Amino acid sequence: xxATIPRGIRVIDWKNADKxxxxxxxxxxxxxxxxxxxxxSDLERAKLFLEDTKTPQGRLLIxxxxxxxxxxxxxxxxxxxEFIKEGRCTLSHAIDSYLRAYVNGKLESEVDxxxxxxxxxxxxxxxxxxxxxxxxxxGHVVPSGPLASLRQFAKGYDEKPxxxxxxxxxxxxxxxxxxxxxxxxxxxxxxxxxxIYALQSVVNxxxxxxxxxxxxxxxxxxxxxxxxSKLKGGERRxxxxxxxxxxxxxxxxxxxxxxxxxxxxxxxxxxTGMRRAxxxxxxxxxxxxxxxxxxxxxxxxxxxxxxxxxxxxxxREAFKAIPQVDDRVFHYKIEGFKTNFQRVLKRAGxxxxxMHDTRRSFISRVLKNITASPVAIADMVGARSVSNxxxxxxxxxxxxxxxxxxxxxxxxxxxxxVQHKDGxxxxxxxxxxxxxxx
DNA sequence: ATTCCAGTCCGGCACTGTTT
DNA sequence: AAACAGTGCCGGACTGGAAT
Numbered sequence: 387x388x389a390t391i392p393r394g395i396r397v398i399d400w401k402n403a404d405k406x407x408x409x410x411x412x413x414x415x416x417x418x419x420x421x422x423x424x425x426x427s428d429l430e431r432a433k434l435f436l437e438d439t440k441t442p443q444g445r446l447l448i449x450x451x452x453x454x455x456x457x458x459x460x461x462x463x464x465x466x467x468e469f470i471k472e473g474r475c476t477l478s479h480a481i482d483s484y485l486r487a488y489v490n491g492k493l494e495s496e497v498d499x500x501x502x503x504x505x506x507x508x509x510x511x512x513x514x515x516x517x518x519x520x521x522x523x524x525g526h527v528v529p530s531g532p533l534a535s536l537r538q539f540a541k542g543y544d545e546k547p548x549x550x551x552x553x554x555x556x557x558x559x560x561x562x563x564x565x566x567x568x569x570x571x572x573x574x575x576x577x578x579x580x581x582i583y584a585l586q587s588v589v590n591x592x593x594x595x596x597x598x599x600x601x602x603x604x605x606x607x608x609x610x611x612x613x614x615s616k617l618k619g620g621e622r623r624x625x626x627x628x629x630x631x632x633x634x635x636x637x638x639x640x641x642x643x644x645x646x647x648x649x650x651x652x653x654x655x656x657x658t659g660m661r662r663a664x665x666x667x668x669x670x671x672x673x674x675x676x677x678x679x680x681x682x683x684x685x686x687x688x689x690x691x692x693x694x695x696x697x698x699x700x701x702r703e704a705f706k707a708i709p710q711v712d713d714r715v716f717h718y719k720i721e722g723f724k725t726n727f728q729r730v731l732k733r734a735g736x737x738x739x740x741m742h743d744t745r746r747s748f749i750s751r752v753l754k755n756i757t758a759s760p761v762a763i764a765d766m767v768g769a770r771s772v773s774n775x776x777x778x779x780x781x782x783x784x785x786x787x788x789x790x791x792x793x794x795x796x797x798x799x800x801x802x803x804v805q806h807k808d809g810x811x812x813x814x815x816x817x818x819x820x821x822x823x824x
Numbered sequence: 825a826t827t828c829c830a831g832t833c834c835g836g837c838a839c840t841g842t843t844t
Numbered sequence: 845a846a847a848c849a850g851t852g853c854c855g856g857a858c859t860g861g862a863a864t
Contacts, residue, residue, distance in 0.1 A: 502852095503831070509854065577856050583829050618827080624858060644843080644848070661859095662833070688831060688860065720833090722850045728835070729848085742833060742858075810825095811860060 391429070394436045398425060415439045422448060424455075431455045475592075475599035477556065477585070478549035481511045483595035484588045497685070498720050499663040511588065514581050515549030519563045553589065554602050558611035561585075565612060575617045582617075585609045624740070628656065628747040632736055639734040647716050648726060650708055655741065657701040659748035659804045661688060662741050666723060668715040678702050679789045693805045696789055745804065749812065752800050 391397060391411075398410045411432035412425040422439060426432040435455035438444030447453040485508055492504035522528045526542025537543065548556075548564055561582070568578045586609035592600035628636075633656060640649035651665055658665075664686055672681045680695040687693060697705065708715060718726075724741070731737055788799045797812065806812045 499832085502833095505853080506832090513855090574856060576858080579829085580856085587830075614828095622858075645850095690831090719851070721852060724834075725836095725851080726849065737835095740834065740858085745859095805860090807861060810862095 392433060392436065395429070395432050413439070420445055426455065474552045474554060474602065475596055476550060476552050477588075478515050478547075480553055480588050480592055480596065480599065481515055481549065481585075484591050485511060487595045488591065497667065499667060499686070502720055507584070510580065510584055514585055516547050517564055517567055517581075518545045519548045519551070519560050519567060520545040521551075521560060521563075553592070553599060553608075556608040558608055558613065561608045561612035565614070565616060569616060579614070579617050582609050582612055582614065624743070624746075626739065626743045626746065627750050628739060628743050632739065633747075636730070636734050636736055636739070639730050643726070643730065645718075645726070647718060648723075648730065650704065651716055651718070651723065652727075652744065653704045654701060655744035656748055657698060657704060658695055659745050659752075660695060661745060662723070663688075663720060666716055666718055666720055669713045670710055670715055671713060673705060673715065675702065675705055677789055678792050687805060689805050689807070691805070693802070694785055694789065696792075696794060696799075696803045698794065699792065749800065749804060752794050753797070755794075 394413060394415065396412045396414070398412050410425040410427055411429050412423070413432050413436050414423045415421070415436075417439075420439070424435060426435065432455070435448075435453060438448055438453045438455065444453060489504050489507050489511075492500045493508065495501040495504065520538065521544060522537070522540060523542035523544055526540065529537050529540045533540070548560065551560060565578055565582065568581065586607060589603070589607045589609060592603070637649055637652065640652055643649070654660065655662070655665055658680070660668075660680075664682055667686050668680070672683070674681070675697075678697040680697065682693050682695060684690050684692045716723075727741060731739055785799075785802050788794065788802070794800050794803065797809070801807075801809075801812055804812070
């Protein structure tokens with residue numbers, strides 16, 4: 387049957403050296419700046435591609451390699467690989483699906499924070515695939531009972547990268563072996579925890595990335611069941627607070643930098659309590675110097691909720707000193723600032739200071755000044771229940787009152803500005819602050 | 825109060841570009 | 845050429861909010 391070939395697609399029919407014949411469908415389009423030339427073995431995909439070249443959206447997708455024809459090819463190859471194995475899916479496949487759905491799109495993000503996070507997530511998961519885990523080959527008896535502990539001497543004992551396992555073959559035994567393998571490699575508990583939780587998330591997200599594979603698991607997630615007891619131990623919390631003398635010394639060193647943004651960024655960090663990524667991503671349109679407030683959008687904060695940061699007089703002055711060249715307040719990328727800050731710390735002989743310590747220092751300083759508050763810090767831990775809509779409305783009004791006053795007078799107001807949801811989090815800082823003047 | 829989980833930040837290093 | 849800067853990667857560690 388002769389399929390009709392639409393205008394725009396040309397059939398290429400050639401004879402190979404081994405006398406076999408190949409037919410491909412070539413789509414070649416040149417319209418102004420838009421030039422593509424691609425051939426397909428499947429006419430339907432060629433038609434799909436041709437269609438995409440005809441709309442602006444389609445051309446954009448083609449430029450990004452995300453046009454329908456390409457995606458169909460990707461998907462077909464992936465499905466083919468999985469159907470061969472009775473619809474089963476390896477952990478590597480699941481990780482790839484996860485990266486495609488949740489991470490890859492952010493690798494080229496304009497938002498610095500997003501890009502850095504996406505790259506780190508991808509690197510971690512790609513590495514996790516390769517960790518070798520022992521198992522008993524199919525067809526051999528898995529030792530149990532008194533012989534269970536002699537597993538590694540059993541017939542059929544072998545090891546392979548955890549990514550090569552089919553997910554429904556993974557049990558808590560394999561995932562626990564993963565933990566053991568990483569421990570043997572001398573990795574820190576917190577690092578291994580990060581691995582396990584990342585993989586756990588990959589399996590959970592199968593529900594959305596590969597529903598068929600997810601249903602096979604029937605709610606079972608081998609990483610949830612892994613024996614994490616060896617990874618336990620009180621979680622360490624950093625306690626460092628920057629003293630006034632240290633701040634002075636550091637500022638002096640920062641002022642010697644060629645880039646005048648260095649001291650400004652640090653000064654603002656310690657006078658607003660803002661996080662590094664929040665400061666570096668800040669735009670002038672978000673800064674209201676007249677009212678003395680910064681509006682942060684939800685996608686800029688760690689808590690993924692928007693918030694208002696009050697500018698105390700010190701911070702307000704600091705902002706006024708910054709020249710406005712374009713909408714960005716600072717022009718560093720995260721990595722650039724980090725490295726330079728590191729070098730300055732070294733020069734100042736203050737190598738045990740971290741950038742995030744500015745946040746802790748800000749909180750402890752403000753707490754020291756809140757002497758009129760009726761609420762003792764100890765009480766803060768208990769008072770964290772009401773958060774219904776009505777309360778939120780009242781909070782909003784009080785936040786505006788605080789900004790009007792240009793000062794932070796209570797712990798609650800402090801929490802608003804640093805975006806701690808409850809006294810629990812702030813108290814982690816508060817307990818570590820220097821003695822409060824009662 | 826501790827643990828879970830995911831988001832964010834850290835030091836060290838390599839490489840490249842710019843200023844002194 | 846030496847010092848200073850900017851960017852990116854990697855394995856590791858800390859943080860924030862909620863569950864236990």
